[in-house]
Amino acid sequence: GENVEQHPSTLSVQEGDSAVIKCTYSDSASNYFPWYKQELGKRPQLIIDIRSNVGEKKDQRIAVTLNKTAKHFSLHITETQPEDSAVYFCAASINFGNEKLTFGTGTRLTIIP
């Protein structure tokens, strides 16, 4: 089955700087990669996703890049703000999300004011 690894497990960034979180996946059939943000005790919220037919997607301060050959994808947050502090999970799925998601282990991001 699919295995998703995520690094780093914790990340502290000065406010205004950029944060990068990286994930690798094992199943070359995976073609859908969402990123979720989870605040303490709350539900995961989708912040951005990407399909395997594109290499990059951007939404304001958030971007995701995908390298299918190397089987890794990354989340980039620019101009970080205190409200970006949360746990971020990457995930992978085959069949464009119609199948189950396999989650990474999470990254606790702390923005230092």
Add this chain to the structure above:
Amino acid sequence: GAVVSQHPSRVICKSGTSVKIECRSLDFQATTMFWYRQFPKKSLMLMATSNEGSKATYEQGVEKDKFLINHASLTLSTLTVTSAHPEDSSFYICSARPGTSGRDTQYFGPGTRLTVL
């Protein structure tokens, strides 16, 4: 749009009792719902995939007789933890995927924190 609710949000029960958790998609029909378990400061572990009108598909290591799943309609799935024990205490989260073609995303419920005494 794409709102998923869960009820209850928090439940405390005695060991040996059963607890039912409901997951509802409020503004879309969900042919597929997923049940996850999350331990403190850990990732989401998929327990089972719930398909409307058919039996759930359980992940390896998840006891189907202990975690009963019923997906009776396109907007409701239930998870029943039978004969709960303290080790079943956890945060249970459901997600639902809209059945509309092209919608890949799973939307998560707010979670249910189960504490078994």
